Amino acid sequence: MSPRCWINGVEQLDITVADRGLQYGDGLFETLAVFDGQCPRFQDHYQRLRAGCDRLGIPLPDETLLLQEVAQAAKGQDKAVIKLILTSGVGGRGYTRPVNPQVTRIVMLHAWPDYPLAYWQNGIAMMLCQTRLGCNPALAGIKHLNRLEQVLARNEWQGNDYAEGLMCDTDGNVIEGTMSNVYLVRDNTLYTPTTDHSGVAGVMRHWILDNAPKLNIDIVETAISVEDIKQADEVILSNSLIGLWPVKAFETCEFQPGPVYWALLKHLLKDYPVVDV
């Protein structure tokens, strides 16, 4: 079944081929969780859109307008996903943007993904992807529409043996999962890769950076190697739909969901009910 979709506020599925989102990936997207008809992290997603629009030089649509369109899609939904896409709108053949780009707003409503409860309780198996992430400070951190690296990486495995793949940049630094940010725990301190030259600065990552200290967990943004992951006490993944997952298997290593994971998950679930554990 097709998802419900609103383009510039009008319910429809079709979009012009001249849209620069299709022609060049000239745009941004957000994936928002809906609980009980509400998007509890709308503000954080809007802030990342603001950063992305600034970086790409695309006009940022009005917050009230976007919130209204998201609310219209979320209405009556118990638990669902909204994908919000902004593009630089309709253009000509070449790269040059129109002088006054008319941003296209796409709001799509999707079903909530039904991951097994065991992913939160026991952890997930993660593979090491061969596809590398490019280093580009101009695009790092924002959630732009060009996701070919993630598409190639996700295509490296089929089936349910792995729930996520870990990606390194071209220098071999660990950056993130194909659809998540990554953390390791050593001696009650969380370490997560910086996102200033590669990777997406996740909304859930932002929540963890804010909330870990409140739970007396130190958090450090730093360079991380595959070896560091293997030596970790705990390995954790995050995104807006999973909240947090512990990693139970990576390469030849095995991990347990540990105290840092459980403390963060319990704190998160107070107002962000991704799972009933």
Ligand SMILES: Cc1ncc(COP(=O)(O)O)c(C=O)c1O
């Ligand atoms: C490549 C990538 N990194 C990180 C994330 C996590 O972002 P967020 O926490 O905003 O969902 C995602 C989410 O889809 C992603 O696709």
